[in-house]
Amino acid sequence: MRVKAKRDLLSLGACLLLYAIIQLLIEVDVIGQFWVLNIVLIGINIILGVSLNLINGFTGQFSIGHAGFMAVGAYVGAVMTVKLHLPFIVAILAGAAGAGILGFAIGLPTLRLSGDYLAIATLGLGEIIRITILNIPYVGGASGLMGIPRLTNFTWVFFATVFTVFFIKNFINSSHGRACISVRENEIAAEAMGVDTTKYKVMAFTIGAAFAGVAGALFAHYFYIVHPASFTFMKSFDLLTIVVLGGLGSITGSITAAILLTFVSAALAGYPEMRMVIYSLMLIGLMLFRPQGLFGNKEISLKFFNRLKGGSPRDAA
C-alpha cells in the first residue's frame, strides 16, 4: 500500500513539473496561440477518452453516445455562466452533475442491453440528446448558445485532466473497479460470484458520463460558443477512435492516442475529409492487424521501462 501511495506522489510530482514547464513556455510565448489551443484540446480529449475507456474498455459496455453527455455538460455549464452568472467552478461541477444524472437515468434502462444492441441504443440516445437541445430556444436552438466567456485556460484543463486520470485510475484499482473488470471478462460468471453487475455497469456509465460533462464544460468555455452540430455522432466516433487506438482498457493508451490524434487532426486541419479517411483506415487496419490497440490493456509505467531495460518487473516495485 505504501509503495502505491509513494508511486502516486511521484506521478503527481511529475505532473506538477510538466505543468510548470508548459505554463512557463506559454508565459514566455514559446508556445503560440495555435499550440495552446491544441494543448487545451489534448486535455479535453484525454478526459473524454479516459472516461469513455472506463465504460467501453474496463467495463466492456460498448457505448457510442459519449458526445451526447459532452453536449449536456457543455450546455449546462454554459447556462450557469451565461444566464445565471455563476463562477466557472460551479459551471464545471454543474456540467458534470447534469451529464452524470442523465447518464444514470439513461444507463439504468439501457444497460440491460448488450453488445451491438447497446451500441446502437447509445448512438440513438446521443442523437436524441442533440436533437432535444436543438429544439430548446432557451439555449439558442440550432444557432447555438453564444457569448460564453473564455474562462478555460491551460491551468484549468491541465488540473481537470490530472484529476480525471487519477480518479479513474484509482477507481479501477479499487474493489469497484475490479467488479467492473469482472463484468467485462464474463458477465455471467461475475454475477454468479455475487457481483451486482447492473450496479457496476450503471456506476461506470455514470462516472464516464460525468467526466464527459466536465470535458464539455471546459470545451464550451474555451470556444465562446456551443453549437449542437459539434456533438453529432461523428464526435462520438472520434472519441471511439481514441479509445480503440490506445487500447480498450488502457488509460495510458487513451492518453497517448488522444495526444497523437489531436496532433494528426491539427496537422490535417486544412483537409477535413483526409482526416476522416485516415481515421477510418486506421480503425479498420487496427482491427485487422492489432485489435487490442497500441497498448492492449497494458499500462505504461516505470515498471514497463524497467522491463525494457532488461530488469525483472519486480525491481521497480
Place this chain on the structure above:
Amino acid sequence: MDSSSFLMQFAQQLINGVSLGSIYALIALGYTMVYGTIKLINFAHGDVYMVGAYIGFFATTVLGLGFLPALLLAMVGAGILGMFIERAAYRPLRNAPKIAVLITAIGVSLFLEYGSMLLVTPQPRTFPAVLSSTPIHIGGLIINSQQVLILGVSLFLMVVLTYVVNYTKLGKAMRAVSFDTDTARLMGIDVDKVISYTFAVGSALAAAAGVLVGVYYNSIDPLMGIMPGLKAFVAAVLGGIGVIPGAMLGGVLMGVIEALVSGFISSTFRDAAAFGILIIILLFKPAGLLGKNIREKV
C-alpha cells in the same frame, strides 16, 4: 381543424409514409439478412446505399442510360462492392470478438463516406429527372407518380427476394446458414460463399433504394446514407432483426410513423422519434414485432 380535413391529412401522410417506408424496408432487408447470417450490424450498409445512388447518378448523367438500366447497373455495382467489403474487412474477423467487427464496420462506413467525399466532392448533386412526376388526384388526396414507382419497384424487389429466399437452392442455403452456421457447413454448404452472396443481395437492394431516393428527392450527397441507414436499422430491429418479413413490416411502419410525426408534431422531431422507437422496442420487446424470444444460455 375539423375531423374530415384531419382525416384527409392523415390519409395523405399515410401515403407519403408508405412510400418512404418502402425505401426503409429495402435498406432494412440488407441489415436483417446480414445480421441473420453473421450476427453483425453492418454499419456500412447505409453507405452502400449512398454509393448505389451515385452509381445511378453517373449512369444517367455520364452514360446517358434510362431509369431501368441505371437501376440495374447500380444494383450490380453495389452488389460487387458489398461482396468486396465482406471479403476485405469482415471475413478476416470471422472469429474475432463481436466488438472488433463492429468497430471495423464503423471504420468501413466512415471510409466510404469520406472516401467518396474526396472522390466526388462533398457538394450535393442534382439527380437528373429521368422520370416525369405527375400528381395523380384521387378524391382530395395527391399521389405522385414517383411514389407509385417507388412502391412498385420496392414491392417487385421484395417479391423477388421472397421467392429467392424461399424457393431457390441459394435461398435454402442462406436460411440454413442463418439457422445454424456450423451444421450448415457440415451439410456441405460453402458458408463463405453464401455469406458473400448475402452481402451482394443486401447491397443490391440498398442500391435500388438509393437510386429511387435520388429520383424522388432529386438530390444526393456523400453523407446521405447515414440517417436512412440508421433508421433502416431501427426498422429492422422493430420488425425483428434476422426476420425477412419483419424488415418489410418494420420499414413501412417506420416510414408511416415518421410521416405522421413530421405531419402532426414537428419535422425537427422526426429523427428523434425514430431513435425513441428503437429504444422503446429494445427495452420492451428486444426480439422485435415478428421475432422470437431466445433465452440467453450460459
